[in-house]
Amino acid sequence: MKPPFRRAISRGLRFRCPECGEGRVFSSFFKMNDNCSVCGLSFYPESGYYAGAMYLDYMISAGIFLAIFVPSLFLPTFTRLTYLQKDLFWVLFGAALCLGMARPSYSLWLAIDFWIAPWKAEARPKKEDDRLEVPLVSLTIRSGDEHDSHEDSPRSSENL
Ligand SMILES: [Zn+2]
Known part of the structure; x- marks a missing residue:
């Protein structure tokens, strides 16, 4: 209005x-x-x-x-x-x-x-996390189901 x-x-x-x-x-x-x-x-x-x-x-x-x-x-x-x-x-x-x-x-x-x-x-x-959607999805695909998605951070990929 x-x-x-x-x-x-x-x-x-x-x-x-x-x-x-x-x-x-x-x-x-x-x-x-x-x-x-x-x-x-x-x-x-x-x-x-x-x-x-x-x-x-x-x-x-x-x-x-x-x-x-x-x-x-x-x-x-x-x-x-x-x-x-x-x-x-x-x-x-x-x-x-x-x-x-x-x-x-x-x-x-x-x-x-x-x-x-x-x-x-x-x-x-x-929502705030809408912006994170794409990186979170790609991280989940790469790292499989080893850990919860909310734990995902760039550092968590060091065990690759
Ligand atoms: Zn308003």
Whole structure:
């Protein structure tokens, strides 16, 4: 269901699922959940989905950077820093901005895209071990039934 625009933005800024507004988008500082834990909405509707979020991150960061950097050029010098030190400061400041704006950018990208063209939550939410399916199967074929499949790890093949 398409949320009103203001609600979509508000959910994006609070890092919540664009569909239900409850589930968290991030599981840790820079790690996104695959799906909403409440309604099952996929946060990765297609591969390469977040390339646009990186542009958004860049644009937001560049906007903030310029809004601070340009006025600072007109201020009288109040530090004894050399030009090199000032350059270094601005580079670090820009990098920190990009990192700091990454989370809001990714979350907003998801919120705005969902507002423009909502997609449906999958009937069966993806589980963490779906990604391991292929390697686990191939390990099982190679090693036969010598041990339980949940014991399988790359190291367990050293007795070949
Ligand atoms: Zn949700």
